[in-house]
Amino acid sequence: MKLTASALACERNGRVVFSGLNFSGAAGELVELRGPNGSGKSTLLRLLAGLVPLSAGVVTLTPTHDESLPRLCHYIGHHDALKNSMTVRENLAFWSTMLGGRGADEGLHHFSLDGLSNDSVQLLSAGQRRRLALARLLTAPRFIWLLDEPMTALDAPSRKAVLDMIAMHLADGGIVIAATHDDWDLKPDHVITLGTVA
16 A cells, blocks of 8 residues: 655645645655644644645545545544543553454553553553553554654653554554654654744
8 A cells, every 4th residue: 555645735724834745655664754843743644634624735545445544544643532431441442342443452462551451541640641542553453553743751661662563563564654753763764844834
């Protein structure tokens, strides 16, 4: 599979966030989004996830697919999208059921959340919440991962768990498009630098 974005533009509240943006990502490739705060990295990820409308341009998949682009994506944004009234395991089980996935165990184990599986999410630290949000990626297969600053609030072992997970997804033929300010151990195949805010 290959994702190709041609002449993308996005306008929000009367301001052009970016325009004329071209990039691609093929199976097994990491596309890294760089740029200062406010340059449009999060907006671009939300656009690909179907959460922000496209003002101009086109995004295509090759070969074409019966499913829409958003349904082929996992999106992890700044907000963790967790349900505080549920346990750690219940949150992952909910996402697995909703996405037609394979259960909670793989995500719990990969992010060392097994010992917290019966704890209420509202009791978790910021780092634990981030690990749980990222564990959703392992509950159901999706070709494209859209990650917005995935390392936020994570300690060194958790950051390694994220990098290992990304490497596995790429090795399985997935595509990862990630916004980051970090220098990762993973070498990106493409780096897209978005401009500064006027």
